[in-house]
């Protein structure tokens with residue numbers, strides 16, 4: 001049985017003066033950073049929620065609570081590796097991921113390929129299966145005033161039932 005499932009994820013972080021932003025595990029140079037208990041990586045955090053949602057699992061806040069000192073300053077990439085292991089344990093594989101990063105600054109376009117490539121590398125999937133888009137908010141609301149950055153993500157995953165994979169007629173128990 002092959003079952004296809006999808007999940008949606010969202011994250012937002014306030015932007016404050018700092019030495020650069022983490023997006024998809026890549027440091028984007030500049031004079032801003034995300035205010036966060038963790039590394040404030042909106043791309044990875046929203047992707048994790050999309051993947052957990054597709055699995056029918058807990059959400060990122062339940063799995064990695066920000067009240068737990070173990071997750072203080074933790075890299076999004078490390079959390080994503082843990083979610084990758086959860087997918088494998090449950091016999092899921094990723095079909096594709098798509099993200100929309102919304103911010104006035106920094107501009108995402110020059111970093112898109114590097115961010116997508118890094119996410120693909122962390123998850124060990126082809127980089128063609130990771131897509132990113134950058135959008136501005138046309139100066140509207142807190143995002144438009146440059147006070148925050150947000151990201152929407154969707155994940156499509158496939159469940160492979162191991163009991164009906166290949167010629168296992170002698171392994172029925």
Ligand SMILES: [Zn+2]
Pocket residue numbers: 011012013036040041042045
């Ligand atoms: Zn976050």
